[in-house]
Amino acid sequence: MNVPRCWSLQLYTMLTVALFIAVALLPAGFGLGSSLWVDGRLDVSAYRAVLAEGRQWGLLRNTAAIAAGTTLCAAILGVSAGLALTCVGTWARKALGCGFAVSFLTPPYIAAIAWIDLLGNNGTVARTAKLWFGDGVRLPGIYNIPGVVFVLTLSYYPIVACATFLAFRRFDRRLEEAALLAAGKLRTFRSITFPLLAPAILTSALCVFMLTLVGFSVPSLLQVNAYAAEIYTQFSAFHDFPAAAAQAAPFVLCGGAALALWASYVRPKRAWLTGVRRPQPPLSPRWPARAAATVFAGGIVLVSAVLPVAVLVGRAMPLRSFIEALRTAKEEIATTALLGAATASIAACLAFSMAYLARVRPRIGVLFSLSLAPFLISGPVLGMGLIRLWDRPGPMALVYDGIGVVLLACAGRFLFFAHQGVVAALGELHPNLEEAAAVTGLAWWRQMGGITLPLLWPSLVAVWGLIFVLSAGELEATVLVCPPGVTPLSVRLFTLMHYGPSRLVAALSIITVVLILAGATLTLWAYGQARKAVHVGR
Amino acid sequence: MEVTLVLLRRRMRHQGKSERVGGVQFIGKSLLRVLLLSVVLVSGCAKHETPAVVVYTALDEMYSRPILEEFERTKGIKVETVFDTEASKTTGLVQRLIAEKQRPRADVFWNNEVVQTIVLRNERVTAPYISPAAETIPPQFKDPQGYWAGFAARGRVIIYNTDLVKDPPTSILDFAKPEWAGKAAIAKPLFGTTATHVAVLFAEWGSDKAKGYILGLRHNNVAVLPGNATVRDMVAQGEYAVGITDTDDANGAVEDGLPAKWLWPDQEEGGIGALLIPNTVALIRGGPNPEGGKALIDYLLSPEVEGKLARMRSMQIPLKPSVTVPEGVPKLSEVKAMRVDFNKAAEKMRIAQVFTQQEFVR
Numbered sequence: 001m002n003v004p005r006c007w008s009l010q011l012y013t014m015l016t017v018a019l020f021i022a023v024a025l026l027p028a029g030f031g032l033g034s035s036l037w038v039d040g041r042l043d044v045s046a047y048r049a050v051l052a053e054g055r056q057w058g059l060l061r062n063t064a065a066i067a068a069g070t071t072l073c074a075a076i077l078g079v080s081a082g083l084a085l086t087c088v089g090t091w092a093r094k095a096l097g098c099g100f101a102v103s104f105l106t107p108p109y110i111a112a113i114a115w116i117d118l119l120g121n122n123g124t125v126a127r128t129a130k131l132w133f134g135d136g137v138r139l140p141g142i143y144n145i146p147g148v149v150f151v152l153t154l155s156y157y158p159i160v161a162c163a164t165f166l167a168f169r170r171f172d173r174r175l176e177e178a179a180l181l182a183a184g185k186l187r188t189f190r191s192i193t194f195p196l197l198a199p200a201i202l203t204s205a206l207c208v209f210m211l212t213l214v215g216f217s218v219p220s221l222l223q224v225n226a227y228a229a230e231i232y233t234q235f236s237a238f239h240d241f242p243a244a245a246a247q248a249a250p251f252v253l254c255g256g257a258a259l260a261l262w263a264s265y266v267r268p269k270r271a272w273l274t275g276v277r278r279p280q281p282p283l284s285p286r287w288p289a290r291a292a293a294t295v296f297a298g299g300i301v302l303v304s305a306v307l308p309v310a311v312l313v314g315r316a317m318p319l320r321s322f323i324e325a326l327r328t329a330k331e332e333i334a335t336t337a338l339l340g341a342a343t344a345s346i347a348a349c350l351a352f353s354m355a356y357l358a359r360v361r362p363r364i365g366v367l368f369s370l371s372l373a374p375f376l377i378s379g380p381v382l383g384m385g386l387i388r389l390w391d392r393p394g395p396m397a398l399v400y401d402g403i404g405v406v407l408l409a410c411a412g413r414f415l416f417f418a419h420q421g422v423v424a425a426l427g428e429l430h431p432n433l434e435e436a437a438a439v440t441g442l443a444w445w446r447q448m449g450g451i452t453l454p455l456l457w458p459s460l461v462a463v464w465g466l467i468f469v470l471s472a473g474e475l476e477a478t479v480l481v482c483p484p485g486v487t488p489l490s491v492r493l494f495t496l497m498h499y500g501p502s503r504l505v506a507a508l509s510i511i512t513v514v515l516i517l518a519g520a521t522l523t524l525w526a527y528g529q530a531r532k533a534v535h536v537g538r
Numbered sequence: 539m540e541v542t543l544v545l546l547r548r549r550m551r552h553q554g555k556s557e558r559v560g561g562v563q564f565i566g567k568s569l570l571r572v573l574l575l576s577v578v579l580v581s582g583c584a585k586h587e588t589p590a591v592v593v594y595t596a597l598d599e600m601y602s603r604p605i606l607e608e609f610e611r612t613k614g615i616k617v618e619t620v621f622d623t624e625a626s627k628t629t630g631l632v633q634r635l636i637a638e639k640q641r642p643r644a645d646v647f648w649n650n651e652v653v654q655t656i657v658l659r660n661e662r663v664t665a666p667y668i669s670p671a672a673e674t675i676p677p678q679f680k681d682p683q684g685y686w687a688g689f690a691a692r693g694r695v696i697i698y699n700t701d702l703v704k705d706p707p708t709s710i711l712d713f714a715k716p717e718w719a720g721k722a723a724i725a726k727p728l729f730g731t732t733a734t735h736v737a738v739l740f741a742e743w744g745s746d747k748a749k750g751y752i753l754g755l756r757h758n759n760v761a762v763l764p765g766n767a768t769v770r771d772m773v774a775q776g777e778y779a780v781g782i783t784d785t786d787d788a789n790g791a792v793e794d795g796l797p798a799k800w801l802w803p804d805q806e807e808g809g810i811g812a813l814l815i816p817n818t819v820a821l822i823r824g825g826p827n828p829e830g831g832k833a834l835i836d837y838l839l840s841p842e843v844e845g846k847l848a849r850m851r852s853m854q855i856p857l858k859p860s861v862t863v864p865e866g867v868p869k870l871s872e873v874k875a876m877r878v879d880f881n882k883a884a885e886k887m888r889i890a891q892v893f894t895q896q897e898f899v900r
Contacts, residue, residue, distance in 0.1 A: 053896075055896070121771075121772065121775055121777050122771065122775040135776070223763070223764050233728065233895075235633070236630035236633055236729075237630075237633070237728045237729065237891060237895070238633070238888075238891065238892075239633035239636060239637060328603075387637060391637070391638065391641065392641070393640070393641050397641065401643060479623065482620075483620075483643065484590075484592040484594075484618040484619065484620050484643055484644070485590065485592075485618035487620075491623075494623050495599055495621045495622070495623050496599055496600075497623075504600075
């Protein structure tokens, strides 16, 4: 779709690009650039020092093991769970979907707190084992790389499960039926079904890989040295910006390489999934298969969602702990809600503008693909970039001294996800209505406001909800930049943590999860309303 | 063609109206709701009219928050606090204060140890203020020029598991001996009081001897855990037999009835003594509310606050002779304390941190 040049579109483009640069590119540039630009000149000594240190290889090994292990385990578990979800009955699917949602919406560090209580050195399992088998019994423990992989897998598998389920419902079932005429079920699955699901699975696995690669909270809580935790240490112990930023290089290289592979091999095949637009009715397998699938998916939900929440509720009891937590954390709850809502609004608006401009001016889309940079350099480096950028006297101080800097941290980190969400929604919107309007001479901004925006509104609501839940649980960048008097729940929790859950920590964890779930539920309701209101064009 | 365009134009006008009813109006209402919600939330979070005192504190939130809330109640001055996380104890806030030196946001730094506060003085982050409440503090625990003042000390002690150990080590030097190989634990020496302890050893013993001792610990497979609370937990759980931690953490294990006890190290004749580390408080140079900051410093240095900190689970040792020490809390006069030049330790802090990072953080 192309729109004729006019001053208003130029102005809109300039404003959007300026905002994009301020939110995403400048903080990422200042963060990463501090490793190359030292004392006013180009200097690569930070990289030399990093490469020369023997312990870097240990960090690289740990980081790679965590990212690769989690991706693999989450992919296996997610695909199994997603396929199981296609076989269960309607009510079971809804209930299990809620369970998957709880797993995903519980921030990984909160899940880690629960798992430490359960599987830690003095956790429930260890105590029970000692009681039954005596003091000599030795359990593998959770303070190691497999422990991190375990916790992160249970947090991120719903991404793969959801992608698998949706892909399964969207592909043309007739292909499978045709194949079944000549081949068995296994061969049909291997040759037809799985290749058609593969792009969705690989895309979601890439998401898991990137989330795991840059996450520092779980390795930090489980005492495993990984790059993200090392960056935080370099910053907090030595305030060594160049060394800390140089250690983000593996993220950029690994993430960039993974994304390039995805763009080369997976993206072109994504079109396979759009062969059937409307979701197909779910499968109706015989009852033994349905029962087995229900038990399997139910077991996963029990372990990944119900158990951690139950552990935290049990640890937080009696009820007055919640009252005490609510009394002492009123401001933090309000801050988190405000932060999540404001970040989601900013990111959704900016992402819409970026996606719309990329639609009418395809060349500008290349610039906007850099929205991945702030996420990929990891939260601590983005936080350092924001400090270097905004901690200045004058008007910049207004941003740095208030909630503005935290907003920018969250919006910058998650803009990529908002942008990709809107781009995907816009990609499914056929341009014929806009073209028809353009033929009648309707101005671009009236086309955007009168046609594109209303049709895209439900997707924007969904994107808003996604960014809300991500921002409400954000810790990695926020912990570095939050100013006095502005403390989100995530930072309060991390401050209170002593590598083991106390009653207050458990109560605050549950409050955080409830707040995020409330946001997600509100979004779901708003999405339904938006779908009802905007019913044209689909 | 012309007819089609005219029809399309008419249809667009009609469609525009229906969309406005169905879509644009809904969007308008939704945006209005979000705006209203934001206004309500922002007004709820609006700043108080009286200028707040901003304090950065490295003392655990569970101990510092009630003290600061009491200050708010009694003095009517709002306090905005930034706490340190366990993952970057003390050091994180110190680095943040150094980074903000040109444009400070904090008025007061309440540290849970002393060496990093001196680092801040050397970096010209703090300003002198001789509080009238600091008069009775022993001279070794305050800066003569008023750049910092100490109160409510903690000690570095040896904690041991009573089920595993009958004859505990009595010196920190024992941790490098073969009989404790693989049985001992310390906290990560980059942060908090453990970083202070190592810097003090570098200052008192000299770099060579201190490095030798650190290497001895490493070769003896002494475990490096994330924090002093973890050392306490792991020893109490029997994961490790002995550890070096702070009195507040060690006392927590004893109060909880866990199989653990603690002792002051190096108390024998000729021993170096135990390291006592006071809380310190300092006024930040160029902070936004210096008067409020001074009021908070006066309050923190008062005998009441020392008394409260001594009565808490943290069991911090009062430095002022006038404070009545609760039962079970050690008296300053009962401990053979290490004679420390904290200024020298502050100079050695960076070297000590870099060395221990290379040796221990892998």
